[in-house]
Amino acid sequence: MTLSIAGRSAAELGGEGSILLRQRRDHVELDRLMNAWLAADATDPHRERLWQDIVQLVFSHAFAEETVLWPLLRHVTRTGERLTARVEEEHQAINGLIAKMERAGRDDPRREAWAQEAFALIREDIRDEEDELLPRLRETLSDRRLRRVGAAWEAVRRTAPTHPHPAVPRRPPGNAVLGVPLSGFDRLRDLAPVDSPAARRAASAAGTLLVASAAALLVRRALRRRRPGT
Known part of the structure; x- marks a missing residue:
């Protein structure tokens, strides 16, 4: 039977720096932020800061998972x-x-x-990861390997996009090629949040342009690889 990582000790999860501990800490922090947002009054200005923290953590965390963890899981287990x-x-x-x-x-x-709907999905996602996906890594990887994967995951998370980009693929190499250019753009937005409808539309259009440009680059690279003699 697969044993959830939720209640297991740090030593059981590979020790300090393990990808399993890093994932669980992010999940705990997300839960705290979502509960604080739900408890805050709608007029409380702190609530918007909580929301920005949630968004930034959700998307940097997910991007690192899709770039580092899920390809590894597909490689090491038949159910991946x-x-x-x-x-x-x-x-x-x-x-x-x-x-x-x-x-x-x-x-x-x-x-x-x-x-409310997004929070319900995030909580479902956390349960699926802690109860089903992450235990498979514990079953197949040594403590040392879990810590090495944790370091790689953390490096990607710290440079990942921090806002939603539905057009970006969920899997490598497309997510990295399209997502990395958006990371710098997102982090500039985080420093100077856009509040007006016109500013939001402009930011959305700029993001779409970056995705389109990166997608065109990805297509050109793919075409060059297919040419005879290259």
Whole structure:
């Protein structure tokens, strides 16, 4: 029987720096932030800061998973394809909901319901990862390998996009080729958040242009690889 990582000790999960501990800490922090947002009054200005922290953590965390962890899981276990496909669907649904919220703005009356739906999906995603996916890594990788994967995952997370981009693929190499150019753009947005509808539309258009440019580069690279003699 697969044993969830939720209640296991640090030593059982590979020790300090293990990918399993890093993942669980992010999940605990996400849970704390979501509960704080739900408990805050709608007029509390701190609530918007909580929301930005949630968004940044959700998307940097998921991008690192899709870049580092899920390809590894598909490689080391026969059930990896099925398990990661389900989680990727959850990620895409969360991506779409939060993208709608960013386009609509903080005064949209639908925002509260969308946030509740996104939180439910995030909690489902956490359960799936801690109960099904991450235990498979514990079963197949040594403590040392878990710590090495943790370091790689952390490096990617720290340079990952921090906002939703539904057009970016969920798997390498497309997610890296399209996502990396968006990381710098997102982090500039985080330093100077856009509040007006016009600014949000401009930011969305700029993001779309970056995705399109990176996609064109990916296609050109693929075509060059297929040419005879190259």
